[in-house]
Amino acid sequence: MLRKLSLAVMMTCLFAAVAFAEHFTPYHVGKLKPTDSVLKVAVGDPAPDFELPGLDGNKVRLSDYRGKKNVVISFVPAAWTPVCSDQWPGYNLALELFHGNNAELLGISADNTPSQAAWATAMHGLDFPVLSDFWPHGAAAASYGVLRSDGMTERALFIIDTKGIIRFIDVHDINMRPDLGVLIHELEKLGK
DSSP, X not given: OHHHHHHHHHHHHXXXXXXXXXXXXXXXXXXXXXXXXXXXXXXXXXXXXXXXXXXXXXXXXXXXXXXXXXXXXXXXXXTTOHHHHHHHHHHHHTHHHHXXXXXXXXXXXXXXXXXXXXXXXXXXXXXXXXXXXXTTTTHXXXXXXOBOTXXXXXXXXXEEOTTSBEEEEEEEOTTSOOOHXXXXXXXXXXXX
16 A cells, blocks of 8 residues: 555656646746946957867867858857747747858857756757856856856857858847847848
8 A cells, every 4th residue: 555655656746747847937037237248359350269068968169160151159148047948949940040041050058068958858959059168167158258247148149150250249138038030130141
């Protein structure tokens, strides 16, 4: 009898965990200061190179795309937060627009890889490289000037052309999702 009761409790807990994961609610951070950093780069500058680990354990180096593809770097403040949990799945749905403009999307946050992996799974997967700028903490973000004083990154977008030159920068209000249409329009300019 005790065994059946234990099994019933375990099954209830399992179903509750699955139900929670299915209706995942991101962590609410409240209203944050819109921007909290000073850019170290400008349009027309060479993009600072970086090498960061992805969710698959492989390292991704920005310079590996030089001569091959344009790159869109999307820095987001933190995994599990509402705007970030809306922004990247939206980009995932629009990947054909990125690829149609010869661009690779790289998502970067200063979270550790296990946290990013769990977050990506909760969002039903992401089909672009998600990179961890966790250690040394925020080094890639700092090289662009988008590391905030609280250790998160700004919500920032950079378009880098095939020559490794920055062609577009948007350091966005951290509390708001950037307009995808503006980003795609800027990407399309590179093809003209």
